[in-house]
Amino acid sequence: MAGITDGEYCKKFTRGNVDAVTIGGYNIDDRSISAARQIVSTSDRLEFIHEISCISDEITRQVEIIRDYNRSWTGRVFVNVRLSSEKSIKNIYDNHDIDVIEVNCHCRQIPMLNAGCGERLLHDTDKLSRIIEAITKHMDCEISVKIRSNVQGTNTIDLIKKLENHDITYIHVDATKPRVAQADYEMIKKIRQHTTHHIIGNNNIKTRKDYEKMIKYGANSVSIARETLNGNVDKIFI
Numbered sequence: 001m002a003g004i005t006d007g008e009y010c011k012k013f014t015r016g017n018v019d020a021v022t023i024g025g026y027n028i029d030d031r032s033i034s035a036a037r038q039i040v041s042t043s044d045r046l047e048f049i050h051e052i053s054c055i056s057d058e059i060t061r062q063v064e065i066i067r068d069y070n071r072s073w074t075g076r077v078f079v080n081v082r083l084s085s086e087k088s089i090k091n092i093y094d095n096h097d098i099d100v101i102e103v104n105c106h107c108r109q110i111p112m113l114n115a116g117c118g119e120r121l122l123h124d125t126d127k128l129s130r131i132i133e134a135i136t137k138h139m140d141c142e143i144s145v146k147i148r149s150n151v152q153g154t155n156t157i158d159l160i161k162k163l164e165n166h167d168i169t170y171i172h173v174d175a176t177k178p179r180v181a182q183a184d185y186e187m188i189k190k191i192r193q194h195t196t197h198h199i200i201g202n203n204n205i206k207t208r209k210d211y212e213k214m215i216k217y218g219a220n221s222v223s224i225a226r227e228t229l230n231g232n233v234d235k236i237f238i
């Protein structure tokens with residue numbers, strides 16, 4: 001993700017040798033929507049703001065844009081969601097077009113944190129567990145958990161161990177390290193030692209060499225966000 005990553009933004013990458021694209025992050029409950037409203041009113045950030053009753057249909061519409069653009073693409077569409085409670089999952093229960101729900105434990109804008117969303121879930125791992133359980137019970141898609149590493153007051157490895165108890169498929173790691181302009185590859189290596197889940201390594205991947213390094217340190221696959229703004233990802237996903 002890098003801003004408004006909707007179907008229109010993502011569809012072109014299906015011709016660029018990628019196995020998955022991520023749309024969102026969708027704000028899927030009152031609290032995250034209200035936080036998103038605050039963010040757009042006080043910054044130049046763009047946010048997905050929809051009536052709750054329309055969110056599921058809107059997600060389907062965006063997935064269809066991607067599928068219609070490239071019918072021969074067999075990759076997965078991840079849908080990154082921001083939510084404050086396991087109860088909020090009911091707003092998208094009926095959606096069967098999502099390949100992978102990605103629980104956003106990553107966003108750190110103050111209104112999102114105050115709403116109990118995004119990175120706040122790294123501090124409330126019991127709530128994160130309840131959210132994962134609700135998705136597992138009520139939906140038929142795969143689950144990804146998007147985290148940020150090295151967040152003050154959290155222990156990434158303890159979280160990874162806890163996620164081993166859940167029926168998720170992917171751990172998507174923004175392997176950021178404060179004040180360092182490259183991914184924390186050592187963190188990916190440590191996570192590898194504590195998980196059987198598929199690791200998607202992320203952060204500052206700009207070249208094929210960065211991609212290969214991420215794989216060497218234990219990621220199963222690699223994602224890019226800001227580099228997609230250049231429009232061409234073929235130099236990375238050869």
Ligand SMILES: Cc1cc2nc3c(=O)[nH]c(=O)nc-3n(C[C@H](O)[C@H](O)[C@H](O)COP(=O)(O)O)c2cc1C
Pocket residue numbers: 001002003024025026080104105106107146174202203204205223224225226227
């Ligand atoms: C403008 C912008 C918006 C983002 N929005 C989200 C989001 O909604 N959900 C999320 O999980 N990550 C979000 N991210 C984080 C990216 O997905 C990614 O983890 C981060 O930018 C590091 O990867 P990169 O170095 O390839 O950009 C956003 C990043 C940017 C720059």
